[in-house]
Amino acid sequence: MSGLDFMTTRFETALGWGRKFSLFHYPFITACCGMEYMSTACAHFDIDRFGAGLTRFSPRQADLLLVVGTITHKLAPVLRTVYDQMLEPKWVIAFGACAVSGGIYQNYAVVQGVDRVVPVDIYIPGCPPRPEMVLDGLMKLQDKIQHQKQDWRWAKKP
Amino acid sequence: MGQETLIDEIRTKLGAAVESVSESCGDRVVTIRPQALRPAMAALREAPFDFAILLDMTCVDFSEPAGRFELVYHLYSISRNVRLRLKASVAAADPAVETLVGLWKNADWLEREVFDMFGVRFDGHPYLRRLLTYEGFEGHPLRKSYPWRLAQPRIRLKDKD
Numbered sequence: 001m002s003g004l005d006f007m008t009t010r011f012e013t014a015l016g017w018g019r020k021f022s023l024f025h026y027p028f029i030t031a032c033c034g035m036e037y038m039s040t041a042c043a044h045f046d047i048d049r050f051g052a053g054l055t056r057f058s059p060r061q062a063d064l065l066l067v068v069g070t071i072t073h074k075l076a077p078v079l080r081t082v083y084d085q086m087l088e089p090k091w092v093i094a095f096g097a098c099a100v101s102g103g104i105y106q107n108y109a110v111v112q113g114v115d116r117v118v119p120v121d122i123y124i125p126g127c128p129p130r131p132e133m134v135l136d137g138l139m140k141l142q143d144k145i146q147h148q149k150q151d152w153r154w155a156k157k158p
Numbered sequence: 159m160g161q162e163t164l165i166d167e168i169r170t171k172l173g174a175a176v177e178s179v180s181e182s183c184g185d186r187v188v189t190i191r192p193q194a195l196r197p198a199m200a201a202l203r204e205a206p207f208d209f210a211i212l213l214d215m216t217c218v219d220f221s222e223p224a225g226r227f228e229l230v231y232h233l234y235s236i237s238r239n240v241r242l243r244l245k246a247s248v249a250a251a252d253p254a255v256e257t258l259v260g261l262w263k264n265a266d267w268l269e270r271e272v273f274d275m276f277g278v279r280f281d282g283h284p285y286l287r288r289l290l291t292y293e294g295f296e297g298h299p300l301r302k303s304y305p306w307r308l309a310q311p312r313i314r315l316k317d318k319d
Contacts, residue, residue, distance in 0.1 A: 073292075073309055073310060073311050073312055074290075074291070074292045074312070076311065076312060076313055076315070077312050077313045080313055106307055107299075107307060107309075108299040108304065108307070108308055108309055108310070109299070109309075111309075111311075111315070115316065116315040116316045116317075117313070117315060117316075
């Protein structure tokens, strides 16, 4: 931008750009996929490169819920509460086969996909998914955030 | 001390409480009459057997009216460095045995788990309540008679089917 002291953009685009690169995530980790989440989050794969490096351990400070691992019927109300405590705008990633569909478990205990409990934006399959897949899913979510209709405080509500 | 002498000692000590002795993968299995379970275990807990550790306790459902539930106990003796597997079969109608909480403290949760999963009652247990499933859960999920895939959600789930 040498020689220019201004730039033009659309407000919604700027808001989407800001939101997609400042994802504060809340890891809801229950199972072995957590190891894969850790390697994704740490220096080798480093989700901080995508602006999602700030892990929050309170849902009230987070806007991305990572459901990592098996969710049982016993745990489902807890997950629902955590989702309800998050502030808008918020997004959810179902991380791993168990979170996506129940995975190898189809029995009395396991919820057959977390989208029965909370709305899911991105599904990352795999048992467990490779970190590359997680980063791919994260970039797809960023794409979705960039192109969605942005909700903000003074936006006109229908 | 070899396993043979140990089994002989157990037979002599427990007498009629021992139903049979068999072998599985090189390990001796002693089957005990369920009515005599508690005194037999108490005898094994003391010297000279000294089975101070209850390693594990679980149950198998064979779906037969007689001897439907087979309780399996794994004991370990530190002083003798020997492991022992004990079994006791209980019938399908009102399955119950005496609790072993007084002998091994960890029997508390192990028995609660078996009660939760199989519905076997442990008489004299201080706090026989479900351990793994939640309040309001009906039936015992590891029984063969429990409907396959029957879930009991605690909250209303979105239906995908």
